[in-house]
Amino acid sequence: MERYQALHPEVEFDVTWKPFLLYPTLRKGDKRALYEKIMSPEKLRLFTSRLQTAGARYGISFSVTGTTGPSQPAHRLVALALQNRGPTVQSAVLDALFQGHFEHGEDIANESWLMHVGRTAGKLDDAAMRAALRGPEADNALEEEVRSAAVGGVEAVPCVTVQNRFRVGGYQETDIFEGLFDKIRRENR
Structure with a gap:
């Protein structure tokens, strides 16, 4: 998106991340x-x-x-970041989660690490994070989002939906996205 926007500064992207559980019953x-x-x-x-x-x-x-484990706590943190701080902060929190878990082996289910990420990448309040990480309301919202994704046909990650019309699944090269963005830009002229 950054590269495309550099070539086409008139194009704006609004990114919102949604949860999907690859292994909902995964144990630590x-x-x-x-x-x-x-x-x-x-x-x-x-x-x-x-x-x-x-x-x-x-x-x-x-x-x-x-260590790996259930990703539900991380999804709750990501939802809190979106709710309290918006999509830009949500993306920053996800970047920190991805880097920590996939590059440095951090435990995606460890509450103290998640709170550290929330504080540093999201500037989130400790009390709000504790409530989101432990509260049943967050679980209900997460379950509803996951159900909605499944009903909408999402089967794996990553899955990118553009303008609620186009779905790009799996690990795709940038030219796939650039072609899609060009198509949309032409349609909107």
């Missing part, structure tokens, strides 16, 4: 052990290599180490 555990449980050693080697190659093009150094 070692990330590498999880991968070893679901993939053969050869598939894990190929997966890791493909991940590293794809990430390197964008300055991302993916790691398959650290």
